[in-house]
Amino acid sequence: MAITLGVIADDFTGATDAAGFLVEAGLRTVQLTGPAGIEDLPDGLDAEAVVISLKTRSTPAEQAVAESLRALDALRGLGAERILFKYCSTFDSTAAGNIGPVTDALLEALEEDVTVLVPALPVNGRTVRDGHLSVHGVPLHESGMRDHPVTPMRDSSLVRLMEAQSAGRAAVVPLAAVDAGPAAVAEALEAAREAGARYVAVDAVEMRHLDVIGEAVRDLRLVTGGSGIGSGVAKAVLADAASDGGEPADAAAPSARWRPAAGSAVILSGSCSQMTNRQVARYGETAPARAVDVDRAVADAAQHVDELVEWAAARQAEGTAPLIYATAGPEEVEAWQRRHGAEEVSAAIESLFGRIAAALRDRGTVRIVAAGGETSGAVTRALGLAAFEVGPTIAPGVPWTRGVPDGIDLALKSGNFGDEDFFADALRTPDLDETAPRG
Ligand SMILES: Nc1ncnc2c1ncn2[C@@H]1O[C@H](COP(=O)(O)OP(=O)(O)OP(=O)(O)O)[C@@H](O)[C@H]1O
Numbered sequence: 291m292a293i294t295l296g297v298i299a300d301d302f303t304g305a306t307d308a309a310g311f312l313v314e315a316g317l318r319t320v321q322l323t324g325p326a327g328i329e330d331l332p333d334g335l336d337a338e339a340v341v342i343s344l345k346t347r348s349t350p351a352e353q354a355v356a357e358s359l360r361a362l363d364a365l366r367g368l369g370a371e372r373i374l375f376k377y378c379s380t381f382d383s384t385a386a387g388n389i390g391p392v393t394d395a396l397l398e399a400l401e402e403d404v405t406v407l408v409p410a411l412p413v414n415g416r417t418v419r420d421g422h423l424s425v426h427g428v429p430l431h432e433s434g435m436r437d438h439p440v441t442p443m444r445d446s447s448l449v450r451l452m453e454a455q456s457a458g459r460a461a462v463v464p465l466a467a468v469d470a471g472p473a474a475v476a477e478a479l480e481a482a483r484e485a486g487a488r489y490v491a492v493d494a495v496e497m498r499h500l501d502v503i504g505e506a507v508r509d510l511r512l513v514t515g516g517s518g519i520g521s522g523v524a525k526a527v528l529a530d531a532a533s534d535g536g537e538p539a540d541a542a543a544p545s546a547r548w549r550p551a552a553g554s555a556v557i558l559s560g561s562c563s564q565m566t567n568r569q570v571a572r573y574g575e576t577a578p579a580r581a582v583d584v585d586r587a588v589a590d591a592a593q594h595v596d597e598l599v600e601w602a603a604a605r606q607a608e609g610t611a612p613l614i615y616a617t618a619g620p621e622e623v624e625a626w627q628r629r630h631g632a633e634e635v636s637a638a639i640e641s642l643f644g645r646i647a648a649a650l651r652d653r654g655t656v657r658i659v660a661a662g663g664e665t666s667g668a669v670t671r672a673l674g675l676a677a678f679e680v681g682p683t684i685a686p687g688v689p690w691t692r693g694v695p696d697g698i699d700l701a702l703k704s705g706n707f708g709d710e711d712f713f714a715d716a717l718r719t720p721d722l723d724e725t726a727p728r729g
């Protein structure tokens with residue numbers, strides 16, 4: 291298997307988000323839960339892009355760098371010529387910031403001296419204008435990200451955020467250049483590089499801007515940003531392949547080839563984003579929903595897991611898809627963090643969800659919807675899945691994925707993605723596959 295594009299994603303929902311956009315653009319894509327997953331790939335699995343999910347968004351810079359470099363080695367081992375470092379469309383990482391250090395390490399390893407910063411994902415309301423990131427028109431530092439339990443964001447300027455956490459200087463390519471087309475962007479990038487910039491934030495307020503940027507950065511071996519620029523890069527890669535006489539984009543992309551399995555399902559929600567709070571409230575109006583007891587998740591996890599698993603299995607036996615959630619509003623989250631310590635409470639809840647997922651899988655659950663990047667990372671790792679195929683999209687940035695060769699189906703939802711009815715929509719996927727592998 292020789293791939294063209296390698297993606298290093300700093301969390302699991304971010305990885306499926308990126309993989310979904312690559313598939314939609316037409317690239318055959320496989321997602322791995324870490325660099326070691328490569329060893330477990332079945333023979334003959336064909337892919338043009340490989341996305342490696344890490345869980346480094348909230349880890350210290352040193353660890354994020356080491357893991358990202360390991361992922362880079364694995365991707366280069368598969369032949370990847372182009373690398374996308376995928377971080378969140380809200381540009382969040384640790385308080386000290388690890389996007390800068392990881393970008394610096396990747397630039398050095400790839401012997402490059404400049405890259406772009408393109409977090410924009412307009413289809414989900416993330417836009418960048420004059421180098422400032424907004425979420426649905428609200429500056430990042432005034433959006434729900436201000437109160438994120440793990441990675442709160444208190445600035446919206448990509449230049450300030452990046453310079454504070456990296457070794458070099460940052461610059462901006464404004465919207466006017468993007469509107470003028472790929473050649474203008476490439477020219478502005480080169481001018482910024484000559485003026486000493488190492489990271490260039492490129493404005494984008496519509497999805498079509500990401501296609502322009504994708505074309506403009508053809509010669510960069512390293513691109514950084516959200517899933518939207520992944521789509522732009524994928525389209526440019528395919529256009530290059532076509533002009534070299536390669537095959538056109540795969541018309542029967544994986545999203546058209548398989549459907550999620552029919553059978554028992556569960557929703558596990560550890561995201562505390564504003565949207566997830568609304569989704570949890572909405573789903574609970576018509577379906578069984580049970581809150582995690584956070585004190586017990588910290589102090590009495592084994593027994594609490596057993597209780598929650600019994601409860602969920604009983605609801606599944608009644609023919610419903612239960613929701614188990616730790617999702618809470620900012621004041622409640624803050625209160626739990628004061629009581630138990632922020633890292634302790636996050637780790638306890640993540641571990642609880644991982645154990646619940648594994649136990650329910652063992653009892654026949656075939657579909658899991660997980661909300662939250664950290665939560666999804668914990669669930670995926672607890673299930674011991676090394677690789678996924680990417681399937682049909684439920685909402686922008688959230689595809690179904692299936693463990694390969696015959697694993698469980700997972701929908702890993704980024705905190706703020708999907709609309710209020712997302713959970714019901716995910717489970718109602720109109721034509722579930724009655725013959726698909728079970729668990
Ligand atoms: N009630 C709670 N109190 C404190 N922390 C919580 C609570 N519920 C969940 N958490 C923790 O908050 C974190 C939420 O992060 P997660 O990445 O899962 O969601 P998110 O940030 O909304 O999603 P994304 O990263 O995809 O945007 C997790 O570490 C989770 O364990």
Ligand SMILES: O=C(O)[C@@H](O)C(=O)CO
Pocket residue numbers: 301303304305307308377378379380411516517662663687704705
């Ligand atoms: O880019 C995004 O917003 C998402 O893919 C994500 O990374 C949230 O965890």
